[in-house]
Amino acid sequence: MSIQEFLQHLANGTSLGSLYALIAIGYTLVYGILRLINFAHGEIFMLGAYIAYYGIFFTPLPWWLVFILASVLTGLIGLLLEKIAYKPLRNSPRITILISAIGASFLFQNLGILIFSGRPKAFPAPAFLNGVLNIGGVSVGTISLIIPVVTIILLVLLTFIIQKTKTGMAMRALSKDYEAASLMGIDINKVISFTFFIGSFLAAVGGIMWGIKYLQLVPHMGVMPGLKCFIAAVIGGIGNITGAVIGGFILGLGEIMLIAFLPTLTGYRDAFAFILLILILLVKPTGLMGEKIAEKV
Amino acid sequence: MLAINDLHVSYGGIKALRGINLKIEEGQIVTLIGANGAGKSSTLRAIMNLVKKESGTIIYDDDDLTNLKTQEIVKKGIVLSPEGRRVFPNLTVEENLILGAYTIKDKASIQNQMNKMFELFPRLKEREWQKAGTLSGGEQQMLAVARALMIKPKVLMLDEPSLGLAPLLVKDIFEIIKEINRQGNTILLIEQNAKKALEVAHYGYVIETGSIVLEGEGRSLLNNDKVKEAYLGEAK
Ligand SMILES: Nc1ncnc2c1ncn2[C@@H]1O[C@H](COP(=O)(O)OP(=O)(O)OP(=O)(O)O)[C@@H](O)[C@H]1O
Ligand SMILES: [Mg+2]
Numbered sequence: 001m002s003i004q005e006f007l008q009h010l011a012n013g014t015s016l017g018s019l020y021a022l023i024a025i026g027y028t029l030v031y032g033i034l035r036l037i038n039f040a041h042g043e044i045f046m047l048g049a050y051i052a053y054y055g056i057f058f059t060p061l062p063w064w065l066v067f068i069l070a071s072v073l074t075g076l077i078g079l080l081l082e083k084i085a086y087k088p089l090r091n092s093p094r095i096t097i098l099i100s101a102i103g104a105s106f107l108f109q110n111l112g113i114l115i116f117s118g119r120p121k122a123f124p125a126p127a128f129l130n131g132v133l134n135i136g137g138v139s140v141g142t143i144s145l146i147i148p149v150v151t152i153i154l155l156v157l158l159t160f161i162i163q164k165t166k167t168g169m170a171m172r173a174l175s176k177d178y179e180a181a182s183l184m185g186i187d188i189n190k191v192i193s194f195t196f197f198i199g200s201f202l203a204a205v206g207g208i209m210w211g212i213k214y215l216q217l218v219p220h221m222g223v224m225p226g227l228k229c230f231i232a233a234v235i236g237g238i239g240n241i242t243g244a245v246i247g248g249f250i251l252g253l254g255e256i257m258l259i260a261f262l263p264t265l266t267g268y269r270d271a272f273a274f275i276l277l278i279l280i281l282l283v284k285p286t287g288l289m290g291e292k293i294a295e296k297v
Numbered sequence: 298m299l300a301i302n303d304l305h306v307s308y309g310g311i312k313a314l315r316g317i318n319l320k321i322e323e324g325q326i327v328t329l330i331g332a333n334g335a336g337k338s339s340t341l342r343a344i345m346n347l348v349k350k351e352s353g354t355i356i357y358d359d360d361d362l363t364n365l366k367t368q369e370i371v372k373k374g375i376v377l378s379p380e381g382r383r384v385f386p387n388l389t390v391e392e393n394l395i396l397g398a399y400t401i402k403d404k405a406s407i408q409n410q411m412n413k414m415f416e417l418f419p420r421l422k423e424r425e426w427q428k429a430g431t432l433s434g435g436e437q438q439m440l441a442v443a444r445a446l447m448i449k450p451k452v453l454m455l456d457e458p459s460l461g462l463a464p465l466l467v468k469d470i471f472e473i474i475k476e477i478n479r480q481g482n483t484i485l486l487i488e489q490n491a492k493k494a495l496e497v498a499h500y501g502y503v504i505e506t507g508s509i510v511l512e513g514e515g516r517s518l519l520n521n522d523k524v525k526e527a528y529l530g531e532a533k
Contacts, residue, residue, distance in 0.1 A: 166395065166396075166399060169388065169392050169395060169396055170396065170399065172385070172387055172388055172392075173385045173388060173396055175387070176385050176386060176387055177383055177385060179347055179379070179383070180379060180383040180384075180385065181385075181396075182347070182367040182368055183345065183347075183367065183371065183376070183377055183379060183383075184371065184396045184397060184399045184400075184444075185367075185368045185371035185372055185399045185400035185448070186368060186396070186399050187366075187368050188368075
């Protein structure tokens with residue numbers, strides 16, 4: 001493999017890893033606060049892409065505005081999902097709310113088939129985003145360079161929110177002790193809603209960039225990335241944001257490099273994530289950055 | 298004045314409170330003493346609406362708090378420092394204090410109050426950047442009290458603030474309780490240490506299996522034979 005080829009794969013892997021990271025954060029944020037695996041998160045990712053698709057076709061707005069509005073709208077859908085499917089079950093056994101999440105996932109997929117139709121749609125990406133750049137013999141899709149940049153900007157923003165703002169502090173407090181948090185005057189429901197909004201917003205940004213990169217939308221497009229990003233979150237240590245990002249990059253880069261170096265194993269591309277999951281669970285069950293998980297009391 | 302009227306609480310059919318009546322006069326220290334499981338914490342938790350009330354009302358001055366959400370009760374200036382400290386272990390001392398002032402918008406007044414807390418508890422100042430989970434038990438207790446004071450509560454409820462503290466620190470905590478009361482805070486205090494509590498309290502209530510069985514001024518309860526026998530460990 002030439003150095004040019006390697007760099008090309010590196011760019012590809014980095015952009016895939018960025019997308020995984022964006023989605024994985026949603027799993028980890030929600031888990032951190034509700035101890036819930038939001039199985040419908042992959043479908044939120046899918047919805048983000050479709051909403052952007054319809055926004056481009058049916059509104060006169062410029063593409064960048066459509067992308068932003070679609071992400072916000074998807075964030076609100078995530079927020080509503082929590083209010084409708086999870087909040088009423090907050091005091092039920094955890095398995096109940098998990099089943100509700102799986103149900104929501106299927107519901108979104110099938111509604112997708114019904115409303116968007118099962119036939120693949122070509123994502124109407126602005127042409128310049130789909131260009132190919134040639135840097136010193138390495139040809140890389142423009143979007144593959146944009147994705148990591150957007151991701152890093154969003155990560156910096158997210159870190160700021162979580163570390164420096166009062167709402168971020170409230171989120172961290174909530175992840176340890178609901179009751180004590182409410183005794184501070186924190187409106188628990190608002191913070192939970194905000195968490196779902198952020199997670200879903202990031203997934204939508206991921207979905208839209210996915211659409212630009214792979215150019216094709218189908219209603220079950222969220223299933224595999226959803227599963228893999230859940231795995232990424234677990235590998236990184238679920239509940240830990242840095243961990244989710246690291247997990248996302250490990251999976252994205254690993255997947256691309258596997259195909260690059262061992263092309264005969266291309267068919268095992270999707271299995272890679274699961275094998276890594278099993279290995280991590282055997283070696284370090286709490287994930288790379290995970291603390292010992294103390295049961296909530 | 299905070300008035301608790303005919304408060305009933307049950308946990309899954311088991312009665313924990315059977316008609317509690319309390320009055321906490323403005324500017325006073327009022328204590329609620331009783332054996333383990335008598336219902337002291339349940340009373341405070343019901344006031345904050347952390348547990349469901351079967352019946353009864355909570356009135357503060359002219360406000361009916363009975364059906365308010367916890368965060369709205371906090372906004373009215375009623376604050377509970379819960380049993381077992383419950384500081385946020387993953388947050389720094391400073392962040393814990395900032396969250397104590399969550400309902401306050403004015404940044405300058407938050408900073409001002411934080412400085413006051415650091416004067417009151419110099420040990421917290423030294424550990425401003427330390428994660429609360431790594432503080433010693435006593436330091437965590439100080440943080441819990443300081444955190445509850447961050448919004449300058451009108452009524453401060455303390456559930457066993459001296460639990461697990463060394464005798465010297467217990468003395469300190471009681472001094473601080475008296476000091477914040479002198480500064481105008483109304484205090485409802487729960488203590489295992491009935492003697493110390495009755496010594497600082499203007500008024501006291503004795504609770505037994507969910508009912509108030511005795512009440513009176515702190516000093517007079519200290520000299521009450523029944524109290525002496527049951528709670529102060531003194532023979533008749
Ligand atoms: N969440 C709960 N579920 C079931 N029973 C409870 C619950 N909380 C309290 N109880 C019961 O209610 C009664 C009163 O408890 P409470 O915590 O109010 O007692 P306490 O006076 O604060 O005791 P201590 O001095 O030990 O803190 C006890 O019998 C207790 O077992
Ligand atoms: Mg108690």
